[in-house]
Amino acid sequence: MSDAASTLPPRQVTLPDDLAAAIERALAAAPRQQWQREAQALSQRYRAPRAGDEPPLATGRDQALGYAALIMPATYAQLRGALAASAARIPEWQPATMLDIGSGPGTALWAAVEQWPTLRSLTAWEREPAFITLGRELTRGSTHVALKTTQWERIDLLRAPSASGQRYDLVVLGHVLNELAPDLRGAVVADAWQRTAGLLLIIEPGTSAAFPVVRAARDQLLTHQAHTIAPCAHDQPCPLVNDWCHFPQRLIRPPFQRQARGAPSQWEDSKFSYAAMARFAPPEQIWGRIIREVTSNKAYAEAKTSTRAGITTYRALKRHKEAYHYLRKLPWGGAFVQPPAPPIEPIEHERVPE
Numbered sequence: 001m002s003d004a005a006s007t008l009p010p011r012q013v014t015l016p017d018d019l020a021a022a023i024e025r026a027l028a029a030a031p032r033q034q035w036q037r038e039a040q041a042l043s044q045r046y047r048a049p050r051a052g053d054e055p056p057l058a059t060g061r062d063q064a065l066g067y068a069a070l071i072m073p074a075t076y077a078q079l080r081g082a083l084a085a086s087a088a089r090i091p092e093w094q095p096a097t098m099l100d101i102g103s104g105p106g107t108a109l110w111a112a113v114e115q116w117p118t119l120r121s122l123t124a125w126e127r128e129p130a131f132i133t134l135g136r137e138l139t140r141g142s143t144h145v146a147l148k149t150t151q152w153e154r155i156d157l158l159r160a161p162s163a164s165g166q167r168y169d170l171v172v173l174g175h176v177l178n179e180l181a182p183d184l185r186g187a188v189v190a191d192a193w194q195r196t197a198g199l200l201l202i203i204e205p206g207t208s209a210a211f212p213v214v215r216a217a218r219d220q221l222l223t224h225q226a227h228t229i230a231p232c233a234h235d236q237p238c239p240l241v242n243d244w245c246h247f248p249q250r251l252i253r254p255p256f257q258r259q260a261r262g263a264p265s266q267w268e269d270s271k272f273s274y275a276a277m278a279r280f281a282p283p284e285q286i287w288g289r290i291i292r293e294v295t296s297n298k299a300y301a302e303a304k305t306s307t308r309a310g311i312t313t314y315r316a317l318k319r320h321k322e323a324y325h326y327l328r329k330l331p332w333g334g335a336f337v338q339p340p341a342p343p344i345e346p347i348e349h350e351r352v353p354e
């Protein structure tokens, strides 16, 4: 096993200074108790199971502020993690145009320009006017020209304009599919793919409930000959059973998020599930990726991985000191280019379907 560390997302993420300052300015203009209350109510709504046909989760200025204070930092971190893992597989790729679908206050725009400063033309589609207003205010405070000149469009995805028009190098569906009724998601994914010239990133919270949404979208895109950039090492349906594929991204919490959450901890590990699907294949294959935190005990260390051959758990016995310590230190989310060599042994295996 090698190269696990070289294809890792950033160890920890902080909001860009200009974004944090812009959110602080917006929050300062509203009573603190109000956005704190809205943030906590929103957090509960986002955690509750959804069928997809409920009223919008966030509407109006106070709820948009609550979102920016509490949820946006976490989704920003998740997006940074997924974009970095994708970029690691396609180091030469340099997108210039981007469409953020269901943009909220523009979280993915900020994460994408951080990952790819080559982006020069950004478009955000959002249904809720309060998010568009807030998103505009935030991007106006940016030091990045592309962010400042973002084109904000009020669009309901369920009535999106025909996809015969413009295509974008990068398209993001960030934390939006899970808000839609299940029978409407397929059409939104198909439409997003039609608008994708390069890479389509689908990302949802890393929960057992949201992972199937990502898996279904990836399965759908595979039938359109999409290539998997990350996290999977192959272009077959995911063989994972009784588990969900998700990854952590550490976020250094901005002070306003700690206030909104009422939690003193300086950081959180924000979990996400994602599929980065492209119109081109990555230049080099990987053998697999670590899809759970590596565990260890007095006898052995174990790493659950998704590989080109299937889901494989590798084990190193403690008496094989070097292999044991090597496996124990491998990071969750790290990709590796070669199958592990003995004395690291596969102990469980679920095959990729033919």
Ligand SMILES: C[S@@+](CC[C@H](N)C(=O)[O-])C[C@H]1O[C@@H](n2cnc3c(N)ncnc32)[C@H](O)[C@@H]1O
Binding pocket: 056, 071, 072, 075, 076, 101, 102, 103, 104, 105, 106, 107, 108, 125, 126, 127, 128, 131, 155, 156, 157, 158, 173, 174, 175, 176, 179, 180
């Ligand atoms: C959880 S937020 C995600 C915002 C942002 N993409 C992020 O990752 O932080 C989901 C967003 O999708 C928007 N949305 C939900 N249904 C929509 C629809 N039918 N058309 C357009 N936007 C929609 C919501 O208004 C909200 O801003």
